Amino acid sequence: MATKARKKMTLNAGETYYRQFNEKIREAVDAGYTDFVLENVNSQRYIATGLIGDLRFLVKGVPGQDMGAFMRGPAIRVAANAQDGVGNTMDDGLVVVEGMAGDVIGYAMRGGRIFIKGDVGYRVGIHMKAYMDKLPIIVVGGKAGDFLGEYMAGGIILLLGMFSGKPDAPIAGRSLGTGMHGGVIYVRGDVPPEQLGPHLHTQPCDADDLKIIAGVVKDYAKELQVDAKKIMAEKFVKVRPFSHRPYGNLYVPA
Structure with a gap:
C-alpha cells in the first residue's frame, strides 16, 4: 500500500x-x-x-x-x-x-512526551496523570523552578540538570513533588533534602528504573543531538509519593 x-x-x-x-x-x-x-x-x-x-x-x-x-x-x-x-x-x-521553557509545562498532561533542552520555570508537570495505557513523560535537560511535579498523579519526570544557564542554582527549586500521589520523578545526581516537598525523600534507582531512564534518555538524546552515554554516566535518584492520599488526614471522615 x-x-x-x-x-x-x-x-x-x-x-x-x-x-x-x-x-x-x-x-x-x-x-x-x-x-x-x-x-x-x-x-x-x-x-x-x-x-x-x-x-x-x-x-x-x-x-x-x-x-x-x-x-x-x-x-x-x-x-x-x-x-x-x-x-x-x-x-x-x-x-x-x-532552548528553555517557562512555567506550568505539561500541566495535567495525560499522554505524550515533552523534551526540553534547557531550564524550566515553576510548577512544571503539576497534576500529570497516566490515562489508561498512556504514560506522559517530561524531560528537562537543565534545572527546574519551585514545585516541580506538584500534585503529580502519574507519568515520569526526568530532571537532568546538565544544560543549564544557572550554574549556581540547585537542580530544582523548593517543594519538589509536594502533594504528589502517583508517578515518579527521576533526578540525575542528587537533590538537596531541603528542596523536597513535605515527607518526601530520594531513593536510589534500581535496575528497572535505570532501564526505563535509559530508554527515555535514548529518545531525548536523539531528538536534541546530545550524548546519551554522558547523561547515563551519572547516578540517578527517584522521588515517589509517600501516599496515594497525601492530604487524607486533613478531611473529616463521613
Whole structure:
C-alpha cells in the first residue's frame, strides 16, 4: 500500500494576531497539509492547540503560551525558547524545545512526551496523570523552578540538570513533588533534602528504573543531538509519593 504523500506549507507569523494565525493553520490542516514551518513566530499563543493526528510543526521563533495544549498526536519542534503552558493537558504527541521553557509545562498532561533542552520555570508537570495505557513523560535537560511535579498523579519526570544557564542554582527549586500521589520523578545526581516537598525523600534507582531512564534518555538524546552515554554516566535518584492520599488526614471522615 502506497504511503500517502505529505503536504508541506510555510507560514509567516510576524505581527499576525494569534487568533488569525491559528485560523490559517487550521484551514491548512483541513485542506490536507501535514507538515508546517512557522517562521518569525513572536509570542503567538495556542499554536497547534487541540489538533489531532500525524502533523509536524517546526517553530522558528518563540511561541506564546499554551502551545500544544489539548493536542492529540502532532509533533512540534521549537528552534528557540518557549513560554508558559507548553503541552497543557495534552493527550498525545511530541514537543521538543531546543532552548528553555517557562512555567506550568505539561500541566495535567495525560499522554505524550515533552523534551526540553534547557531550564524550566515553576510548577512544571503539576497534576500529570497516566490515562489508561498512556504514560506522559517530561524531560528537562537543565534545572527546574519551585514545585516541580506538584500534585503529580502519574507519568515520569526526568530532571537532568546538565544544560543549564544557572550554574549556581540547585537542580530544582523548593517543594519538589509536594502533594504528589502517583508517578515518579527521576533526578540525575542528587537533590538537596531541603528542596523536597513535605515527607518526601530520594531513593536510589534500581535496575528497572535505570532501564526505563535509559530508554527515555535514548529518545531525548536523539531528538536534541546530545550524548546519551554522558547523561547515563551519572547516578540517578527517584522521588515517589509517600501516599496515594497525601492530604487524607486533613478531611473529616463521613
